[in-house]
Amino acid sequence: MVPLFRFVRLPGALALLTLAACSGEQAAPANDSAAARPADGSIPLTADNIARLGLKFGAAVAATEAPIAVVPALIAPPPNARVAVAATFPGVVTRILVVEGEEVRRGQPLAIVSSRDVLSMGADLNRASARLGVAQSSASRLSQLEREGIIAGARADEARAVLGEARADVSEKSRILTMVNGSGASGTYMLTAPIAGRVTSAAIHAGSVVDGTTAPYMIDAAGQYEAQAQLPERLxxxxxxxxxxALGDDLRGTVTTVGSTIDPATRSVTLKARLPAGPGAMAGRATSLSIFGPAPTGAAMVPAAAVTTLPGGDVLFVRTRAGVVARPVKAGGKDGDHVLILSGVKPGEQVVVAGTSALKPLAMGE
Structure with missing residues (x-):
C-alpha cells in the first residue's frame, strides 16, 4: 500500500508525519495547531526563528498619564506676552527695517521716523548744554570769591543752584533722546523692539504719519503661547x-485655568493652557489639543506598532520562556506613537514591537 503523508508547518522547520501506512485503514484527521502549539497557546520560537521573522522586543512602560479627550483649540499669545511698540513723537516714517512676521531680538531697530519734535529737542539740548557751561564757570568763580571772603556766601549758593538746574535740564533732554534712540542733529528717532519675539502686526510703511497715540508694531514674546479651548460639560x-x-506628538504644555461657568449655548467651559514654542505653535492657528489625566493603576504604555488585532480583539505578543503568546489586551487612547494599555500586560513585560504581522498567521493557526 502507498503510505499517506502530511506536512505540518512548525516555526522554522517542516515536520513529516505518517498518517496511514496499511491497507484498508483510513487516515485519522490530524489537528495541526494542537500538534504544533503548547497547551497554553504560546508560539514556540528559537533565536533563529526570531532573527528570520525580524522580531524586536521592548518593555511595556508604566503609564503616568492617560488621554482624556481631544478638543478644538485656538493658539494665542498670553495676555502679558504681547507688547505694543508706540511712536513716542509725531513724525513721518522714512525707513522700514522690519516687516510683519519677522523674528526680532530685544533692542533691534524696527523703523526710522523723522520728527520735528526731535529736531527741536536737539536744539534745546544744545542750548541747555551751553547754559550748563556758563553756569559751571560762574559757580566755580563765585565759589572761589566766597572762599577768599570777597563776596557773601549767598551769591555763591545761588550760582550753585543755577548750575544744578542746568545739569538737570541737560540730563533730562539727553535721557529722552537716548530713550527714543533719537538724533537731535538729524531730527530722527528709531522705533526698537522692547522684547524678543515675532512681529505679529506692522501697520506702518515708508511715508506714513505716526504720532504718540499710535502703535505701529505689535510683538509677541518668543517661546510663550496660550491655547484656548471649549471643554465639554461632561469633562x-x-x-x-x-x-x-499636547499639541501634536512632541509639544506639551500645562492647563492653567478651567472656567467655572457653563456656556448655555455651547454647554462647555473655557479652558486655557500654557504652551512653549515649537512645531505647530503659532498665534491665531486653529488646532486640536489633547488633554491628559492620571493613568489608572497598573496601566502601561507600548508602541502603537506592538498592538495588533486578531478575530477576538486587540492583542500584544508577550514574550515567554519558549517564545511568545498572544495576550488579549484592553487599549485606551493614544499618546503620539504610543498606546495606553489598561489591562492585559504589566509594566516591565517584554512585548513584540516589530514583526507582529509575521506572528499573526501563526497565532491564528494558519
Missing part, C-alpha cells in the same frame, strides 16, 4: 489646572 469636573496638554 468640566475631570480636567483641572496642572494637567498635561
Amino acid at each position: 468640566a469636573g475631570q480636567v483641572k489646572p496642572g494637567m498635561t496638554v
Whole structure:
C-alpha cells in the first residue's frame, strides 16, 4: 500500500508525519495547531526563528498619564506676552527695517521716523548744554570769591543752584533722546523692539504719519503661547489646572485655568493652557489639543506598532520562556506613537514591537 503523508508547518522547520501506512485503514484527521502549539497557546520560537521573522522586543512602560479627550483649540499669545511698540513723537516714517512676521531680538531697530519734535529737542539740548557751561564757570568763580571772603556766601549758593538746574535740564533732554534712540542733529528717532519675539502686526510703511497715540508694531514674546479651548460639560469636573496638554506628538504644555461657568449655548467651559514654542505653535492657528489625566493603576504604555488585532480583539505578543503568546489586551487612547494599555500586560513585560504581522498567521493557526 502507498503510505499517506502530511506536512505540518512548525516555526522554522517542516515536520513529516505518517498518517496511514496499511491497507484498508483510513487516515485519522490530524489537528495541526494542537500538534504544533503548547497547551497554553504560546508560539514556540528559537533565536533563529526570531532573527528570520525580524522580531524586536521592548518593555511595556508604566503609564503616568492617560488621554482624556481631544478638543478644538485656538493658539494665542498670553495676555502679558504681547507688547505694543508706540511712536513716542509725531513724525513721518522714512525707513522700514522690519516687516510683519519677522523674528526680532530685544533692542533691534524696527523703523526710522523723522520728527520735528526731535529736531527741536536737539536744539534745546544744545542750548541747555551751553547754559550748563556758563553756569559751571560762574559757580566755580563765585565759589572761589566766597572762599577768599570777597563776596557773601549767598551769591555763591545761588550760582550753585543755577548750575544744578542746568545739569538737570541737560540730563533730562539727553535721557529722552537716548530713550527714543533719537538724533537731535538729524531730527530722527528709531522705533526698537522692547522684547524678543515675532512681529505679529506692522501697520506702518515708508511715508506714513505716526504720532504718540499710535502703535505701529505689535510683538509677541518668543517661546510663550496660550491655547484656548471649549471643554465639554461632561469633562468640566475631570480636567483641572496642572494637567498635561499636547499639541501634536512632541509639544506639551500645562492647563492653567478651567472656567467655572457653563456656556448655555455651547454647554462647555473655557479652558486655557500654557504652551512653549515649537512645531505647530503659532498665534491665531486653529488646532486640536489633547488633554491628559492620571493613568489608572497598573496601566502601561507600548508602541502603537506592538498592538495588533486578531478575530477576538486587540492583542500584544508577550514574550515567554519558549517564545511568545498572544495576550488579549484592553487599549485606551493614544499618546503620539504610543498606546495606553489598561489591562492585559504589566509594566516591565517584554512585548513584540516589530514583526507582529509575521506572528499573526501563526497565532491564528494558519
